[in-house]
Amino acid sequence: MLQATPQSSLLEDFTSAATQAVATVQVVDRTPAALGDAILHAASGATRILFAPPHNLPDSLFADFASDPRVRMNPTPEEMINSAAGVTEAFAAVASTGSVCIDVSYERTGMVSLLAPLQIAVVAAETIVPQPRDLFRADVLDGSGLERDFVFVTGPSATADMGPLVRGVHGPHKLHIIVLR
Amino acid sequence: MASPVNPADISPRQVANKSDKKALLDAIRMTLNVQSSAVRLNTQTFNRNRYTATALLPDYSELKDRARQIKENAIANLPALLRRLEVSVRANGGHFYLAKTAADADQYIRDLLLSHEARLVVKGKSITSEEIKLNHTLEAAGITVAETDLAEFILQVADEQPSHIVAPALHYSRERITALFKRKFTTDLPLDTGEELTKFAREKLREQFIAADAGISGANLIAADSGSLMLVESEGNIRMTTTLPPLHIAIAGIEKVVPSRLDFGTFIELLPRSGTGQPLTSYVSILHPPLKATPFAAPGKAAKPREFHMVLIDNGRGRMREDPVLSEALYCIRCSACLNSCANFETVGGHAFGGETYSGGIGGSWEAGTGKLLNARFSELCTGCSRCVTQCPVRIDIPWLNENLRQRMNFEQPASPAKSAFGAMTGSAPEDRVAPLQKQFFANYHVLARAATRFSSLANASARLPFARSLMESVVGLDRRRKLPPFPRKTWLQLHAEQRSGQALASKPGLPEVLMLADVFTNYGSPERGIAAMHMLRQVGLQVELSSCLPDGRAAISQGMIATARQQANDMAQMLRPYLNKGTTICVLEPSVLVMLRSDYAHLLDDPATAATLAHGKFLEPLQLLWSITNDQRLDLAQIFPASGSPHGTRVFYHSHCQQRTCDAAWQTVEILKLCGFDVVTSSVECCGMAGSFGYKRDYYELSMAVGEDLFAQVRAAEAEGGPRTMVASGTSCHEQLWAGMGREVIHPAELLVGTLA
Numbered sequence: 023m024l025q026a027t028p029q030s031s032l033l034e035d036f037t038s039a040a041t042q043a044v045a046t047v048q049v050v051d052r053t054p055a056a057l058g059d060a061i062l063h064a065a066s067g068a069t070r071i072l073f074a075p076p077h078n079l080p081d082s083l084f085a086d087f088a089s090d091p092r093v094r095m096n097p098t099p100e101e102m103i104n105s106a107a108g109v110t111e112a113f114a115a116v117a118s119t120g121s122v123c124i125d126v127s128y129e130r131t132g133m134v135s136l137l138a139p140l141q142i143a144v145v146a147a148e149t150i151v152p153q154p155r156d157l158f159r160a161d162v163l164d165g166s167g168l169e170r171d172f173v174f175v176t177g178p179s180a181t182a183d184m185g186p187l188v189r190g191v192h193g194p195h196k197l198h199i200i201v202l203r
Numbered sequence: 204m205a206s207p208v209n210p211a212d213i214s215p216r217q218v219a220n221k222s223d224k225k226a227l228l229d230a231i232r233m234t235l236n237v238q239s240s241a242v243r244l245n246t247q248t249f250n251r252n253r254y255t256a257t258a259l260l261p262d263y264s265e266l267k268d269r270a271r272q273i274k275e276n277a278i279a280n281l282p283a284l285l286r287r288l289e290v291s292v293r294a295n296g297g298h299f300y301l302a303k304t305a306a307d308a309d310q311y312i313r314d315l316l317l318s319h320e321a322r323l324v325v326k327g328k329s330i331t332s333e334e335i336k337l338n339h340t341l342e343a344a345g346i347t348v349a350e351t352d353l354a355e356f357i358l359q360v361a362d363e364q365p366s367h368i369v370a371p372a373l374h375y376s377r378e379r380i381t382a383l384f385k386r387k388f389t390t391d392l393p394l395d396t397g398e399e400l401t402k403f404a405r406e407k408l409r410e411q412f413i414a415a416d417a418g419i420s421g422a423n424l425i426a427a428d429s430g431s432l433m434l435v436e437s438e439g440n441i442r443m444t445t446t447l448p449p450l451h452i453a454i455a456g457i458e459k460v461v462p463s464r465l466d467f468g469t470f471i472e473l474l475p476r477s478g479t480g481q482p483l484t485s486y487v488s489i490l491h492p493p494l495k496a497t498p499f500a501a502p503g504k505a506a507k508p509r510e511f512h513m514v515l516i517d518n519g520r521g522r523m524r525e526d527p528v529l530s531e532a533l534y535c536i537r538c539s540a541c542l543n544s545c546a547n548f549e550t551v552g553g554h555a556f557g558g559e560t561y562s563g564g565i566g567g568s569w570e571a572g573t574g575k576l577l578n579a580r581f582s583e584l585c586t587g588c589s590r591c592v593t594q595c596p597v598r599i600d601i602p603w604l605n606e607n608l609r610q611r612m613n614f615e616q617p618a619s620p621a622k623s624a625f626g627a628m629t630g631s632a633p634e635d636r637v638a639p640l641q642k643q644f645f646a647n648y649h650v651l652a653r654a655a656t657r658f659s660s661l662a663n664a665s666a667r668l669p670f671a672r673s674l675m676e677s678v679v680g681l682d683r684r685r686k687l688p689p690f691p692r693k694t695w696l697q698l699h700a701e702q703r704s705g706q707a708l709a710s711k712p713g714l715p716e717v718l719m720l721a722d723v724f725t726n727y728g729s730p731e732r733g734i735a736a737m738h739m740l741r742q743v744g745l746q747v748e749l750s751s752c753l754p755d756g757r758a759a760i761s762q763g764m765i766a767t768a769r770q771q772a773n774d775m776a777q778m779l780r781p782y783l784n785k786g787t788t789i790c791v792l793e794p795s796v797l798v799m800l801r802s803d804y805a806h807l808l809d810d811p812a813t814a815a816t817l818a819h820g821k822f823l824e825p826l827q828l829l830w831s832i833t834n835d836q837r838l839d840l841a842q843i844f845p846a847s848g849s850p851h852g853t854r855v856f857y858h859s860h861c862q863q864r865t866c867d868a869a870w871q872t873v874e875i876l877k878l879c880g881f882d883v884v885t886s887s888v889e890c891c892g893m894a895g896s897f898g899y900k901r902d903y904y905e906l907s908m909a910v911g912e913d914l915f916a917q918v919r920a921a922e923a924e925g926g927p928r929t930m931v932a933s934g935t936s937c938h939e940q941l942w943a944g945m946g947r948e949v950i951h952p953a954e955l956l957v958g959t960l961a
Contacts, residue, residue: 039482043482043485098502099499099500099501099502100502102499103409103413116483118482119482119483120482121483126446126488126490126494126496127494127495127496128495128496129495129496129497130496130497131496132442132446132494132496133446133447133496133499136439136442136443136446153472154468154471154472154483154487155468155469155471155472156468157468157489158464158465158466158467158468158471159465159468160465167489168464168465170489171488171489171490171491171492171494171495172488172489173442173486173487173488173489174471174483174486174487174488174489175485175486176481176482176483176484176485176486176487177485178485179437179438179439179485179486180437180438180485181353181401181437181438182245182370183352183353183354183356183357183370183372183373183438184353184377184380184397184400184401184404185375185376185377185378185380185397185400186377186396186397187397188397188398188401190401190405191353191401191405191437191438191439191440192351192405192408192409192412192438192439192440192442192443193438193439193442193443193485193486194439
């Protein structure tokens with residue numbers, strides 16, 4: 023069934039579900055220039071951008087972005103808690119829920135994807151799976167979900183505890199997802 | 204007599220323990236007065252969202268079966284799983300502690316924090332930590348505990364217990380939070396919107412996340428194979444708690460353990476959808492701590508290595524596991540579907556329908572299992588309406604748990620000659636004769652009803668006498684404000700015997716043989732509905748026989764008089780067995796009796812062969828039967844029962860019965876009425892609030908009417924455009940509640956259809 027779902031329809035479903043979850047989704051070409059433009063445009067207001075380098079996607083893809091002077095790959099503790107945006111890769115995404123999956127076992131990935139008000143996640147289109155349960159299957163993404171410490175991130179942080187629904191609580195207030203074609 | 208306390212002055216903590224009935228009654232008054240509108244709004248939103256979200260799962264039912272199976276196996280193999288888990292946690296480099304009691308867990312965590320010289324702890328939401336009163340222990344040791352889930356933060360500021368297992372402060376409206384914060388904090392910040400309140404709390408807590416020495420989280424599930432946790436949240440506070448501080452302590456009940464991380468795949472689909480009705484919450488973390496990434500070191504502080512402790516708590520769960528009834532409660536994944544789909548819960552919330560920690564339909568079993576039986580007294584608010592049963596992702600039979608708790612509480616009552624004599628006279632099983640008079644009265648309603656119909660003019664006249672009502676109120680707790688429906692002069696069986704000769708309609712060949720069950724509610728209370736239902740079925744050519752009238756056990760089981768219900772169920776099964784053996788369809792007018800026969804009897808029948816016959820029997824609600832005949836025979840209902848000929852008009856408001864919906868026997872009525880040409884508006888409430896005898900009881904009259912108000916408001920809304928509608932309902936209780944609330948006649952769908960024939 024998984025193989026029978028064309029990836030283009032998964033991308034459509036993913037985009038629609040993520041938008042429903044109040045994330046923004048952008049699909050770009052898989053080139054350093056296109057990715058760099060997309061990230062820097064999304065984080066255009068930020069004076070400092072936290073960046074946890076990728077472990078699945080090639081480093082070179084992020085080269086244009088990483089050369090920007092606002093980017094911090096080894097932030098001080100002050101910078102870690104006082105930056106406007108945080109950029110990480112996601113090793114997978116989920117079509118039915120619009121989630122991106124962030125591996126938090128890599129150094130700083132958990133904090134970079136959590137502490138800044140704007141979260142930017144970069145994910146490859148071919149890693150979109152149909153449903154959350156697929157991350158718990160050995161035959162999906164080479165069993166990529168089975169050993170990792172990871173977080174399904176679906177939209178920005180939110181609460182209804184203070185009465186009305188409020189987006190932006192302890193975690194990011196905004197989630198921007200960049201899908202690589 | 205002392206003037207009653209103003210309900211607004213009752214604090215939730217004062218009435219958290221409801222082992223004393225007065226606390227329960229005070230809690231109901233307080234919540235109706237102070238919390239009801241916020242609780243209604245929030246639970247009903249969750250409820251609607253859950254229906255929408257689960258409908259989008261194509262294999263919802265299979266997922267529930269799988270979840271149930273995983274939990275059944277896990278609880279059965281729990282000792283081995285715990286051993287396996289301990290090995291996994293240690294292999295990951297973590298520490299593992301299995302606490303026998305709440306005090307053991309508290310002490311372990313306190314000593315651990317003290318040995319790390321931890322002064323500030325950030326905490327994610329953990330209802331289990333409320334159960335063991337962890338904050339109290341830590342604060343007494345001089346450790347500052349910052350609750351970081353905004354709902355828990357509110358409760359910490361207000362010093363209140365949770366009112367809901369997923370959204371523990373949902374009894375607070377935005378306005379009340381503003382008032383609370385303005386009272387408790389000095390700040391220049393405006394606190395008049397949800398955004399402003401959130402910003403205020405976020406800034407306060409952000410400082411604490413950064414400075415924290417340790418983080419304490421709960422766990423939604425734990426996998427034995429890898430020591431993995433599944434943590435479900437939306438605010439990001441659990442991520443902070445598990446990511447930033449060097450020391451992470453996860454606490455959970457032992458029932459949270461499942462064999463494998465692969466099992467998370469089933470629950471991740473079910474849990475958020477069943478809870479808040481979201482496909483997924485903002486963050487679901489899958490971790491097998493200690494995390495490999497370096498923890499946060501505040502500016503100027505040295506980085507410390509990560510350390511992880513898993514503290515699992517027994518605190519009565521082992522005993523629950525050995526209990527043939529309560530063990531089912533261990534399957535609970537704490538999603539709150541049973542709270543949000545419960546009409547009583549939607550109206551009062553967990554400060555009335557809950558104890559010191561746990562709330563809602565499942566809460567009684569947890570309070571009794573982790574504490575004392577009498578702490579489950581609030582589970583009296585479970586009316587057995589069964590709406591939660593099909594909503595539970597692990598298919599827990601919650602009414603059955605509550606009926607058993609009720610039985611155990613009955614058994615704690617002292618025997619008395621009056622109760623024994625009353626029980627013997629009315630037919631209570633010997634062991635149930637310790638139950639309070641009120642319970643025995645309602646459980647044996649058929650005895651009273653039989654006598655009352657025999658002397659109906661006397662009974663009806665005395666029911667109107669103030670003296671008689673005051674006596675009924677003081678002896679059996681029948682609220683005097685409840686208008687009693689008059690007893691008919693003749694029973695359904697008597698009317699049927701008289702009419703039989705004149706009613707010879709030609710029966711069509713090839714149709715099933717039908718036995719109409721003369722249930723006690725219809726036979727003694729509203730025979731005209733029974734007559735109409737038989738007329739309706741004969742009209743399409745069915746041959747319908749009427750059974751004799753026996754009590755079915757519904758009234759008894761709802762009072763926790765299970766032995767009496769068992770006796771009645773076995774008699775009923777003996778009567779039905781020959782019919783079922785020859786393939787007769789049993790048609791049941793009263794939905795609560797239908798569910799009794801279809802599912803509750805599985806718990807009650809002594810003889811396995813009879814139980815198997817019943818389990819395979821065909822039990823249908825009359826319009827459900829009509830629907831299947833309509834389809835088989837390709838009947839044109841608009842020809843047979845044309846709405847245009849209805850003396851009640853074509854505009855109707857239809858309210859189906861809670862248990863009728865649970866057993867999937869309600870939509871057929873709506874379809875039929877539409878096909879006949881009626882203009883139908885349906886209710887969308889979970890239950891009318893009457894729920895058998897519940898709404899008749901003095902103690903619960905106000906609550907029952909408050910629940911009913913949602914239904915009455917829907918009738919008024921439906922009539923705001925285009926004028927009055929004929930009120931149509933399928934259940935006896937619903938008739939009485941609608942009649943009480945709207946002051947107008949209510950008819951059964953069969954009466955509406957038969958009316959078109961004249």
